[in-house]
Amino acid sequence: MAEHGSPGRLSRLVDTAPLLIFALLLAYIAFEAHNFFSLLSFKLILNQSLPVVIICMGLAFVVMAGGDDVVSGGIDLSIPATAVLCAGIIAQWLATNGSLPVAVALAAGAALLVGAINALLVTRIGMTPLLTTLSMFVAVVGVNNVVTSSRRINVSDPVILWLRDGQIAGVPVGIPIVALIALSFYHLAHRTRIGLNMQAVGGSRDAAETSGLDVKKLQSASFILAATTGFIASFFVLARGSGSSPGVENNLMLEMVLATFLGAAFSGRRVVTLWGAVLGAVLVAAISIGFKSMGVNVFWTGLIKGSLILAVVAFGALAQRGRR
Amino acid sequence: MTELTSNRSSSLLRHLFVRFGFLLAFFAFFVFFAAWNPVFLQGGNLLNIVEGSAILLIVALGMTLIVATGGIDLSVGIALDFGAAFAIVAMKSYGADWITAAALGVSGGSIVGIVNAILVVGLRISPFMATLGTFFIGSSVQRIFTNGGGPISHRRMPDEFRNLAMGDIGGVPVEVIVAAVLCVIYFLVLERSIHGRRIHAMGMQRLASIVAGIRVNRVLIASYIVAAMTCAIGGLIAAASIRMFTPLSGFSYLLDAIAAVFIGAALHPRGRPNVLGTIAGVLFLGMVVNGLNLMGLNFNVKDALSGIILVSALALAVAQRKMR
Numbered sequence: 191m192a193e194h195g196s197p198g199r200l201s202r203l204v205d206t207a208p209l210l211i212f213a214l215l216l217a218y219i220a221f222e223a224h225n226f227f228s229l230l231s232f233k234l235i236l237n238q239s240l241p242v243v244i245i246c247m248g249l250a251f252v253v254m255a256g257g258d259d260v261v262s263g264g265i266d267l268s269i270p271a272t273a274v275l276c277a278g279i280i281a282q283w284l285a286t287n288g289s290l291p292v293a294v295a296l297a298a299g300a301a302l303l304v305g306a307i308n309a310l311l312v313t314r315i316g317m318t319p320l321l322t323t324l325s326m327f328v329a330v331v332g333v334n335n336v337v338t339s340s341r342r343i344n345v346s347d348p349v350i351l352w353l354r355d356g357q358i359a360g361v362p363v364g365i366p367i368v369a370l371i372a373l374s375f376y377h378l379a380h381r382t383r384i385g386l387n388m389q390a391v392g393g394s395r396d397a398a399e400t401s402g403l404d405v406k407k408l409q410s411a412s413f414i415l416a417a418t419t420g421f422i423a424s425f426f427v428l429a430r431g432s433g434s435s436p437g438v439e440n441n442l443m444l445e446m447v448l449a450t451f452l453g454a455a456f457s458g459r460r461v462v463t464l465w466g467a468v469l470g471a472v473l474v475a476a477i478s479i480g481f482k483s484m485g486v487n488v489f490w491t492g493l494i495k496g497s498l499i500l501a502v503v504a505f506g507a508l509a510q511r512g513r514r
Numbered sequence: 515m516t517e518l519t520s521n522r523s524s525s526l527l528r529h530l531f532v533r534f535g536f537l538l539a540f541f542a543f544f545v546f547f548a549a550w551n552p553v554f555l556q557g558g559n560l561l562n563i564v565e566g567s568a569i570l571l572i573v574a575l576g577m578t579l580i581v582a583t584g585g586i587d588l589s590v591g592i593a594l595d596f597g598a599a600f601a602i603v604a605m606k607s608y609g610a611d612w613i614t615a616a617a618l619g620v621s622g623g624s625i626v627g628i629v630n631a632i633l634v635v636g637l638r639i640s641p642f643m644a645t646l647g648t649f650f651i652g653s654s655v656q657r658i659f660t661n662g663g664g665p666i667s668h669r670r671m672p673d674e675f676r677n678l679a680m681g682d683i684g685g686v687p688v689e690v691i692v693a694a695v696l697c698v699i700y701f702l703v704l705e706r707s708i709h710g711r712r713i714h715a716m717g718m719q720r721l722a723s724i725v726a727g728i729r730v731n732r733v734l735i736a737s738y739i740v741a742a743m744t745c746a747i748g749g750l751i752a753a754a755s756i757r758m759f760t761p762l763s764g765f766s767y768l769l770d771a772i773a774a775v776f777i778g779a780a781l782h783p784r785g786r787p788n789v790l791g792t793i794a795g796v797l798f799l800g801m802v803v804n805g806l807n808l809m810g811l812n813f814n815v816k817d818a819l820s821g822i823i824l825v826s827a828l829a830l831a832v833a834q835r836k837m838r
Contacts, residue, residue: 259640307825315829316836320586320642321776325825328769332818340814444650451643489657496650503647504637 207505208455211498212473219480226480237362239475240426242445244368245269246467247375248419249450253462254379255388255412256319257395258454264392266413268323270442271330272304272420274434277427278334281343281434290347298421304330305417309410331439344433353429364426371422376464388412448499449474455506528837535834536781539827540798547805554808561687567800568689569594572748573764574771574792575700576741581775581787582704583737584717585634585641589626590745590771591764592652597623597746598753599656599666599761605675606668612675616750623746626652627739634738635731656761667758679755689751696744701789713737714786770799773824780831783838798827 220226248269256264276297283293304326311322356363379385391398391408399405427442428434452474453466477498481491530538547554573590580587600622604610610618626648633644657663681688704710716723716730724730745764753759777798778791802823806816 311825311829315833317829317832321772321828321832322825324769325773325821325828329818329821329825332814332821335814336818447646487658489662490654492650492654492657494654496647496652496654499643499650500633500637500639500647503639503643504633507638 207508208452208502211501211505212477215477215498216473216480219477219484223480223483226483231479231483233362233365235476235479236365236472238430238479239472240364240368241273241423241430241442242449242471242475243468244371244419244423244426245273245442245446246450246453246471247372247464248416248423249446250453250462250464250467251375251379251388251419252319252412252416253450254392255409257392258462262318262320264409264412265319266308266323266416267320267443267447268304268308268326268330269416269420269423270439270446271327271334272301272417273423273427273442274439275304275330275334275337276301276421276424277434277438278338278343280424280428281345282337284345284347285343290349297424301417301421301424302414304420305414306410308417309413312413313406313410327439327443334439335436338434338436340436342433342435345428350425350428350432353425354432364429368426372464372468379464384408384411444495445471445474448495452499452502455502460506532834532837536777536827536831539830540794540801543798543802543805543823547801547808550805551808554805559804559808563797563800563804564690565687566804567796568687568693569748569751570767570770570774570800571693571793571796572696572751573745573767574774574796575696575789576744577771577775578700578778578787578789578792579704579713579737579741579744580641581779582710582713582717583734584720585734586645586772587630587738587741588642588645588768589630589648589652590741591762591766591768592649592656593623593626593742593745594749594752594764594767595656595759595761596626596652597749598759598763599659599749600746601675601750602666602668602671602753602759605671606666612672615672615675616678619750619753620743620746623749624739624743626745627742630742631735631738635734653762653765660761663761665758665760669757671754671757675750676754676757679751689755692747692751696747697789697793700744704789709733717786770796773828774799777827777831780828780835782835785835799824 225231249266252264252266254264258264279297279300280290280293283296284290287293308319308322308326311317311326312319353364353367358366377385379389387398387403388408388411390401391403391405395405398408427438431438449470450462450467451470453468453470454460454462456466456469457463474495477494478491481494482488486494553559573594576590576593577587597619599619601615601619604615604618605612629648629651630641630645633639633647634641637644639647660666677688678692679687679689683691704713712723712728712733715726716728716733720730748767749764752763774792774795775787777795778789778793779785779787781791781794782788802820806820809816811819
């Protein structure tokens with residue numbers, strides 16, 4: 191950016207605005223709600239955000255491999271539905287037959303199928319990812335309602351309960367597990383050939399194709415990966431809700447989109463990144479929990495989240511315009 | 515020889531598919547439903563399909579306009595809700611007559627369009643994120659206003675208003691007439707006027723249309739407001755038919771409207787969203803819902819089937835266009 195002259199103070203302020211907004215909001219919450227910054231509530235926030243963190247990383251992969259135009263580029267809105275379907279299959283199987291390994295295998299198969307259908311529709315038929323995954327969301331939720339008969343199913347499997355209650359050195363087990371998953375995804379995206387190739391495809395499809403990359407294969411891989419994150423997230427959905435309940439998918443989807451695209455505002459080039467998505471998911475959870483502990487009426491949370499997404503995205507757009 | 519004939523027959527099949535694929539599917543479903551339950555074919559039921567699709571058709575028209583400008587509108591349901599809410603409250607709390615109530619409803623819906631226009635044109639937020647934000651905020655406003663989402667009922671509304679949904683002129687339900695009139699207006703403006711040319715030009719090549727002297731911002735502002743007002747008209751009909759305003763009920767039209775528009779776009783030779791295609795898409799979805807209802811399936815199974823049919827119909831329509 192040096193060629194364009196050093197950026198003025200104002201544009202630097204605009205650049206950091208998204209982070210500033212969050213910092214101010216968190217400071218305000220901390221001021222109003224006592225003990226918000228205590229270790230306990232920090233753990234609570236991280237624990238609550240786990241399912242969203244995982245599916246956000248899946249969405250980040252699809253966006254990285256498909257380009258970040260929401261309408262024509264890569265997006266996968268079906269991940270929350272996949273997560274809920276896997277949770278439903280596991281809960282239903284445990285309730286009727288009882289063996290966890292089989293349940294997990296069935297759920298993994300279902301997730302792979304969803305990912306493969308997404309990949310097929312996008313790369314072979316040529317449907318736009320937005321349309322494909324939005325309609326797949328509806329279809330997958332419909333299938334889940336058949337699997338679970340739209341009922342709540344409690345799960346008392348020891349493994350799921352361990353994910354919910356277990357602690358390692360005072361830290362809920364889910365947090366280090368998801369941290370490990372995040373690290374391995376980071377490795378995949380930035381340190382392996384397939385991850386770097388995926389990013390190349392998202393950066394410029396034409397350039398990637400010209401230099402001999404199998405664009406369709408890489409984009410397919412990103413959808414499969416996204417479905418896999420749905421599968422992984424299902425365990426934490428089950429743990430967080432102590433079972434599978436209908437209707438979780440809507441909130442998951444909204445939080446996933448909010449967090450992932452908020453995350454883009456934190457990156458230097460305003461693009462969706464893995465870390466941005468993770469940070470976005472944690473911050474969204476922090477703000478939800480913060481307002482709850484302040485005693486703010488839940489009816490207002492949509493308003494707050496909506497204004498937040500608009501403020502952050504608007505500053506992002508402004509910053510980009512200033513830089514041109 | 516055999517190779518030649520098989521080649522010819524496969525190219526014939528291909529030709530048939532490319533030319534009539536979606537129509538054949540439409541027809542196949544029609545025949546299937548008719549064979550399953552003869553009631554499907556009765557005049558009254560066919561009218562039911564059209565009548566049941568009226569609100570969706572109106573919402574889908576608004577969506578067609580926005581997609582034609584190159585955007586997407588996730589807040590159509592909010593505009594619909596606002597239309598219903600403003601009209602009901604005007605009549606119930608202020609004793610407005612039906613014309614005033616309807617006018618207030620439509621202008622209430624236009625607020626949503628104005629907000630979208632400010633976000634998209636003024637702050638340059640991408641339509642997806644902007645309308646997602648409007649959706650969050652609009653949903654929250656409804657919750658706050660109704661104290662959590664309870665319906666506002668108005669049993670003794672003026673007959674004239676009630677007739678928007680219940681009346682008929684010469685045996686044709688008023689809502690069908692309203693939808694048809696809107697279809698004609700949209701068709702003339704979007705497909706047969708200079709304004710429509712401008713909108714399509716801008717949706718296809720935004721930069722080129724700016725260079726060509728189209729006042730892109732003005733067209734965009736008008737489009738968002740008109741689309742929201744159209745959806746609000748749908749809200750009036752919804753309010754008249756159940757004699758109440760149910761918060762957040764507009765959301766259920768969102769996905770079907772998007773699907774109808776994209777089925778319609780896929781049927782268009784150049785893949786553009788268009789009014790006739792949207793009508794075909796809406797009627798297809800209406801027919802599937804009606805036919806599945808008449809099959810008397812379990813509620814959950816019906817839901818899942820219509821989701822799967824939605825994905826397949828979209829895939830078929832897109833595949834048909836890509837093979838041209």
